[in-house]
Amino acid sequence: MNRDVTLRLLRYFETLGRELNYRRAAERLYISQPALSSAIRQLEGSVGARLFDRDTHSVSLTEVGREWLPHVRSALREVDSALDAAASIVDSARVRIGYLIGTGADLLFQLLDGVDQALPGLTVETTEFDFTDPSAGLASGACDIALLRPPVDVPDLQSVVVAEESWVACLPRTHRLAGRTELRIEELLDEPLVVAPGSAGVWRDYWMASDARGGRPAHVAAEAATYEAETTLIARGVGISFTTSSLRRLYDRPGIRFVPILDRPVSYTCLAWRPDRLSAPAWRLVQHLRDRIPATREHP
Structure with a gap:
């Protein structure tokens, strides 16, 4: 045996x-x-x-x-x-939650509302992670639970879907396609891209639309670890990026335009954890948060 x-x-x-x-x-x-x-x-x-x-x-x-x-x-x-x-034994149990930049403002704090009353004695610490670690601390063990956007390079990951979004292209205001109401991915594959740092791994590949390129390399114009840096580069005309529809509301500013991409798969935001690494307090928090998500389902 x-x-x-x-x-x-x-x-x-x-x-x-x-x-x-x-x-x-x-x-x-x-x-x-x-x-x-x-x-x-x-x-x-x-x-x-x-x-x-x-x-x-x-x-x-x-x-x-x-x-x-x-x-x-x-x-x-x-x-x-x-x-x-x-x-x-611990006077105040501590659970660390990481969240990927751009997800916490909308979702995390809604999920955490009322945790103090539901789980007294539990201390929740939240940490924001940029694109250098799209696993939001799960890969390194810096966090127990994460709010992230798959795919990420983390083994034995379990997750439930919190939200779904569509893809949009973020373009300079003066770009030849900025006036369009919708686009298809094939129209954008030869454009210079602003992408996440190399440490983002499969997450970077996903947001470069590598699966749609048929082996063609992407033209990487610049790297950015935050949405602020990304949108600034795009407003300067350095390149374009592929991102999620919520960015239209969270990061819209003069100098850029967001145009929906019709033929890309749904982007999921998920609550994620590594079961073998959860403490008892962290598992109780996972169960509590899971109960707050309407129509909870596993990420496909």
């Missing part, structure tokens, strides 16, 4: 063992059914035996699964008890 089994996998096993239904278990865990199936296969590989029998009509525990489940439940109770004890 491979004993390198994570707490997350044990929680997945316990939930599926209780529900005996992949859809319901995945909904309870706020993950997709394929992600749950993959996790169970990983756990079965570590244990060295099948834990569930599954056909088109039903899911049932194998003999190994039935005998092991009470031990897993007992272990999880002990872990939760230990985490709760650790939290109670």
Whole structure:
């Protein structure tokens, strides 16, 4: 038996063992059914035996699964008890929330409204991150929970959608396309771009529309780590950028124009966390915040 089994996998096993239904278990865990199936296969590989029998009509525990489940439940109770004890030792539990610049003003403080009353004794610290770290502190461990815009380079990330936005092009006021009411991405792929720093990784690639280029390199005119720097460069005519529709309201100013891009996928703003790294107070805050999000769903 491979004993390198994570707490997350044990929680997945316990939930599926209780529900005996992949859809319901995945909904309870706020993950997709394929992600749950993959996790169970990983756990079965570590244990060295099948834990569930599954056909088109039903899911049932194998003999190994039935005998092991009470031990897993007992272990999880002990872990939760230990985490709760650790939290109670601290006079004021501290949870660190990071948010990507441009998301906090609109969303974070709405989510945090009333937390003091709902979770007394919890101290919430918020930190704004610029484009050099679009994971908003999750990748480095600087934060426990983050409000961000996927995709980001963070393993084992779980998230729920807080908001959806469309793509817009941010153009200099004098740009030849600035008077248009709508654009398609193909019209913009040869334009000089103002982009995030290289440390942004896949997030930078996403906002360069790399998937639409068919291997063509982007013309990077400048890098900017904040929306202020980005819009200033664009107003000067250095280049254009691709961004979200909320920027029309938050950062509109003389010298730039925002034009909707019709044929790009939805951009999501998500509440995100790394389950294996959450303290008991942080997990309680995640649950509280998740309950405040209408029609909560996992990020696709």
